[in-house]
Amino acid sequence: MTAWAWLVVAVAAEVAGTLSLRMAVHSGPSWYAAVALGYVTAFVGLSTSLAHGMPLGVAYGTWAAAGVALTAIGSRVLFGEALTRRMAVGIALIMVGVLLLELGGGH
Structure with missing residues (x-):
């Protein structure tokens, strides 16, 4: 797999782990196994993408x-939590910042 594929694995696992954390708080401690698995998988994916040459930033x-x-x-979607326009703009600004990091990397 490529560095980018490993990063996709890392992102998906981190999101799954974090959403599982929300479930663990409200549905019981059995969800903590999913939290741990998600976070361990996320860090393995992230470190593997770095090992494949992706710049840390x-x-x-x-x-x-x-x-x-x-x-x-x-x-x-899952919990009916707020997602306001202001929050969406903040997320978009973060994504623009990451894009600028990527473009500034010169690779």
Whole structure:
């Protein structure tokens, strides 16, 4: 797999772990296994993407921005939490910042 594929795995696992954390708080401690698995998988994916040559700033920025955006959307869909226009603008600004990191990297 490529560095970007490993980063996709990391983002998906981190979002799953975070959404599972929300479930664990409200539905019981059995969800903590999913939280742990999600976070361990996320860090393995992130470190593997770095091992495949992805720059740290790009990897972490992409991981964080995508994680924030997907978690906010997931919490809206699954738990009915707020996702206001102001929040959406904030997420978009984070994504623009990550894009600028990627473009500034010169690779």
